[in-house]
Amino acid sequence: METDIFKQMIAVIRAEEQRRESLLPDQDPNFAYDKWLFTDAPFINELCLMLLVTLRHQVERELVRLAARAADDGKEILGQQYQEKVKQLQIGKRWDWLEINNRLKPESCEGYAPMEALRLLANSYKHDPSMEPNDDLLKLLKLETGVNYAPLPESNSLREGLAEFIGLGKDTGYCDIAARLVDIASDFLANVQSRTRVSRVHWGPVSLHPKDFAR
Numbered sequence: 001m002e003t004d005i006f007k008q009m010i011a012v013i014r015a016e017e018q019r020r021e022s023l024l025p026d027q028d029p030n031f032a033y034d035k036w037l038f039t040d041a042p043f044i045n046e047l048c049l050m051l052l053v054t055l056r057h058q059v060e061r062e063l064v065r066l067a068a069r070a071a072d073d074g075k076e077i078l079g080q081q082y083q084e085k086v087k088q089l090q091i092g093k094r095w096d097w098l099e100i101n102n103r104l105k106p107e108s109c110e111g112y113a114p115m116e117a118l119r120l121l122a123n124s125y126k127h128d129p130s131m132e133p134n135d136d137l138l139k140l141l142k143l144e145t146g147v148n149y150a151p152l153p154e155s156n157s158l159r160e161g162l163a164e165f166i167g168l169g170k171d172t173g174y175c176d177i178a179a180r181l182v183d184i185a186s187d188f189l190a191n192v193q194s195r196t197r198v199s200r201v202h203w204g205p206v207s208l209h210p211k212d213f214a215r
Contacts, residue, residue, distance in 0.1 A: 001062055001189045006182045009051055014175045017044045045153040048174035049125050055178075055185055056122040059115060062189050064089055066198055067100040074197035082201045104192050111188030114166050116140060118181055121162070125152055133158050141165050 020040045024032040068085040069077070077085070089096050106112055120137035128134065131151040138145045141161035149155050159177070160170035166180050 001058065001186045003182050003186050006051065006055060007179065010048075010175055010179050010182070013044060013047045013051070013178075016047075017173075017175060020044070042151075042153040045159070045174045048178045049121070049152055051178055052118060052181060053122045053125055055182060056118050059118070059185050059189065060095070063100055063104060063106065063192070064095055066189075066193055066196060067103045069198040069201065070103045070196050072199045075199055076202050077199045079201055079203040082199075104196055106188075106192050109188060109191040109195060111184045111191065113140075114181065114184045115188050117162065117165055118185070121152070 017040075020036075020043075024036060027035070064086060067089055068082055071085055089100060101107070106115070117137065117140055120134060120140060124134045124137055125131055131153065132149050133143075133152060133155070135145050137158075138149075138161075141158075142165075143157060143161045149158060152158060159172075159174065163172040163177055164170050166177065166184065168176060168180060
């Protein structure tokens with residue numbers, strides 16, 4: 001997986017975080033504390049969470065591509081065959097994760113647990129109207145269930161639990177958490193591919209006729 005774009009995005013978020021922090025010493029201490037706690041930090045955290053949702057979808061795309069190439073025992077396939085195999089992994093508008101997981105066995109690969117945490121984190125962010133962590137995520141991170149949590153961008157408990165789960169200190173901020181998850185995702189996908197006999201795709205000649213260009 002190409003990680004450069006994600007790391008560049010994290011660098012932009014980190015620069016904005018530092019810019020906002022640099023303004024605090026010139027402000028009234030009480031105002032500055034409240035502004036950072038209730039405005040600036042949640043804003044930076046949410047930018048990182050949006051990036052992590054994007055990362056999760058990229059991991060999914062990579063797994064689908066690998067699964068499509070894992071059905072021919074490593075024999076070379078044509079580009080059209082590959083595209084057909086991708087479509088065969090769909091059930092309606094959803095991916096057939098049972099079949100994808102059966103082909104790739106991702107649960108046996110290093111980094112699977114953090115990727116599962118990433119999946120549940122992304123689902124909590126996308127699907128919960130209050131952006132609160134779901135119970136499956138809390139259980140995986142070994143956090144208490146049945147209690148109220150602040151929204152994901154504001155929850156220190158969730159951030160601390162996630163940081164410790166991926167091997168960082170509990171005081172780690174979301175920029176560093178995001179950077180670590182990008183690296184874990186890249187290593188995880190490389191490990192999945194190394195354990196799977198995937199076919200090389202032969203695309204053949206590329207047409208330069210205007211009607212064949214994507215719109």
